[in-house]
Amino acid sequence: MDEVARVTPPPELVEQAWAAEELLLRSDTRHDVNALNWLLADDFHEIGQSGRHWTRSEVVAALTESEDTDDGMIVIKERQANHLADGAVLLTYWLEFDESTSRRSSIWTRRDGELTLLFHQGTPATG
Numbered sequence: 001m002d003e004v005a006r007v008t009p010p011p012e013l014v015e016q017a018w019a020a021e022e023l024l025l026r027s028d029t030r031h032d033v034n035a036l037n038w039l040l041a042d043d044f045h046e047i048g049q050s051g052r053h054w055t056r057s058e059v060v061a062a063l064t065e066s067e068d069t070d071d072g073m074i075v076i077k078e079r080q081a082n083h084l085a086d087g088a089v090l091l092t093y094w095l096e097f098d099e100s101t102s103r104r105s106s107i108w109t110r111r112d113g114e115l116t117l118l119f120h121q122g123t124p125a126t127g
Contacts, residue, residue: 009083016115017089030063041116047124078117101125
């Protein structure tokens with residue numbers, strides 16, 4: 001079987017994607033409609049920790065209506081970035097946030113020069 005060459009994503013794309021990902025974990029960003037509309041792609045969708053499918057408008061509404069204003073302690077471990085295509089990167093990581101742990105994956109894409117989140121999934125984890 002032939003080995004597939006692994007392509008390393010451009011460092012600047014990875015750096016920008018991680019910065020945007022971390023921005024979405026901040027309560028001030030999560031309560032800012034304009035910031036969310038800027039960061040989330042028009043066709044964004046999420047599979048939440050409960051297994052529920054969320055659209056962009058549902059996520060924006062839920063986050064901006066949330067009463068949670070405490071960032072608490074956020075720990076990101078096991079960071080990985082994989083190149084998917086030109087201008088697209090998959091981020092995966094272990095998150096300790098808001099007294100819970102989860103495995104997260106996000107697909108960030110550059111469209112019309114702007115980096116936006118196309119897809120996100122959070123899976124509950126233990127340990």
